[in-house]
Amino acid sequence: MFSQSEENYIKTIYHLSIDFDGGISTNAIAKQLSTKASSVTDMVKKLSEKEVVVYKKYQGVTLTDFGKKVAASIIRKHRLWEVFLVEKLNFSWDEVHEVAEQLEHIKSPKLISELDAFLGYPKQDPHGDPIPDADGNIHQIEKKLLSLLTIGEKGVCVGVDDTSSEFLKFLDKQGIGLGNSIKIVEIEPFDGSFVIEVNEKVLTISNKIASNLYIQKR
Amino acid sequence: MFSQSEENYIKTIYHLSIDFDGGISTNAIAKQLSTKASSVTDMVKKLSEKEVVVYKKYQGVTLTDFGKKVAASIIRKHRLWEVFLVEKLNFSWDEVHEVAEQLEHIKSPKLISELDAFLGYPKQDPHGDPIPDADGNIHQIEKKLLSLLTIGEKGVCVGVDDTSSEFLKFLDKQGIGLGNSIKIVEIEPFDGSFVIEVNEKVLTISNKIASNLYIQKR
DNA sequence: ACTAATTTTTAGACTCACCTAAAAATTGAA
């Protein structure tokens, strides 16, 4: 069994490993968890004794296969709770994270399997991220950043990269949500901003916004 | 804000205060929490600094009005989660306690008010215990131990005193549940056992069982 | 009322997760 603190480290290392391959630096982990590199060194030694990570001094850490399974189970809980909060308790997608951070640490296999069934075995969380299955397998759907599309291309909004409250509130205000069809009308060469058509409305979004929206072409 | 440990002490002191009035001894708290009296003394000093309890050396502790409010809010969360587990996630009433012990510490006012609404503002938990309202008021329903009734009296089963898994499983096996109408057919003078009629069936229960079942006369 | 038994508190120590400050290793720039 892992403490809440250990679980937070495991989850963080997992997330950092997605964009970066090779050892994750103690500094990167420290920054993500708002703690100090020295604290990370301590924890990482403990996790390596528990066979969750491989750690060589000054080389950063990588998750073992076991560690990846543990991470997947924490993320599974986190995302299932997010679905619950949005679908059943009227939370908006920018309010769920903080509470899910707490709920993900509840220990009860029955709770999670029943919650999964109660929610109808959802495959994605409210931000479009995949929910790992009970065995820890993650089925990532085919998706592309909106900013990589060209004029005339169409697709469906299936996720966001940045999940900050400010960004999600902005999307709500613009009327952009998961499942919406989006068509690229124009790309401004000067600043890379995009003119898109969504929900029968035409609007302009900055390149930064476009670089945080995932589109599935289908 | 209180730590999980502090919350567990506050809840325990509250529960112990129901059956004994006057100061609750450190020993009683220690036994309930499976810890040592010396640890209790430490915590109780801290809680008294936070104005949650009144503590005089060697005199035991009592909750302040503020402490009672805090206790009620923890118990409210615990019981709402119990209802959720039984009504929505197919837990049986003997499985809920352990998980609710974890869930009761989740911090989010919105979570609890939305959960309350989602469950249809329940007034009792699965064991028949009252759910405190958002202001900390507890509306205890009128009830009596079955063992205090006499031959011919009738009532409805509204709660249990002992909530141990063994007892609850026993009740399930006998077909006794909340809401069932119960009639006293006979009382055995020799051992004080009761012959009762419930769900059109007649069965005999020991005095010990009868002393753990609450009946509402209506 | 006076011991004896029990309860409660104090004192000191432990683990966990964190910190700061300094030392050591790595990296990068001229």
Added chain:
DNA sequence: TTCAATTTTTAGGTGAGTCTAAAAATTAGT
């Protein structure tokens, strides 16, 4: 390649919450 900047680790310390053992206070038996 060398040395300065950066990163990482070590060393030592803190607070929360727990423990054991011993001291102090209370309660109970005669």
